[in-house]
Amino acid sequence: WQPPSLPQGHHAPCNRPPQMWVRWLPRAVRRALPPAGAASASSGCTAQFRLSCPCREGLRRAGGLGGDFRRSAGTQAPGAGIFACQDGVLHEAVACSGSESSDFLRDEIARFAPMKPHRCSLQEVLNMREPWQAAKFIHNEVPVRYAERIRSIESIPGWERSPDLVDVHSRHVTTFESIRLVKTRTKRSTFSVPELVDSFTEVVESAVGLLQDMVPRLARAAHTLHGERGDEFDSEFVDRWLDDFLLN
Incomplete structure (x- = not known):
């Protein structure tokens, strides 16, 4: 072709x-x-x-x-x-190619993970009266926060052996990739184009769907890790890790 x-x-x-x-x-x-x-x-x-x-x-x-x-x-x-x-x-x-895209995705996650997310106040949220304003905020902030979450999962030794952590990790990578690949119709990126906001909304709705049972899965993974490897994952570690993950 x-x-x-x-x-x-x-x-x-x-x-x-x-x-x-x-x-x-x-x-x-x-x-x-x-x-x-x-x-x-x-x-x-x-x-x-x-x-x-x-x-x-x-x-x-x-x-x-x-x-x-x-x-x-x-x-x-x-x-x-x-x-x-x-x-x-x-x-x-x-x-x-598959390998090139995978390498790029890993590089992008590594690049975004050290970035600090913007602390958004309630007033800032209320000021986002137009859909394009919310879309711009999500497009800028979600990759930073999701990259941090991905790295947080990967920081747990043996996380690949936990089906729930693997699943949550995969969902975050999927959403990170989807949002990073959103592109506007012009070189100067803008969410003021209504059609683009509509298209981006579909990406966001998909991301929300992937989060539906995330908290129960994380809780089950934490419970399993604490039960099987309590010396490494005591209650204090689990509480702190979950707080950092969910409140980032």
Whole structure:
């Protein structure tokens, strides 16, 4: 599959991209794509393509810093940036190999983990009267707080042997990745575009869904660790760890 050669800003009907690209698309866009091998002219899905800077830097900019995406080595249209369009809303997707995207994700988590989250007062929350203001705050703050939570889980020796911790860790990584890959339609990132806020809302709703039974899972994991390895995880440690995790 190769993106067509189109002038900058030109739109044309698109065929379904390969699976390694599809998984980067927002869920709403993936649903709009035709089945593998089918044309999407009848679905109303359009695409715009642009080739540019190195993939790591392009991905790094996907968190709202603007910029283009690159071609990725080894494909005929190596790493082209995809702009999938649904209902007039453009979403950028990135073509990366599995190992490269995993490396990038680990690097991003490591980069965000030391950052200090913004202490948000009640008045600041009340001042967020417009949806785009809340979206901007979530987009900036959640990756910092989730990276800290991910590192907090990874700081527990043998956390990989706890099914509940593995599950909570995976959910946080999924949400971190989804929010970091949100991209606006223009180089100058802004949530003042109503369609973008609507699209971002879907990401947030998915994140909220992943948190539904998180606290019981954490409590069960802490109880198990305390019961099996009480010398390492006494009540004081468990209380402090849960407070730090849930109140970050």
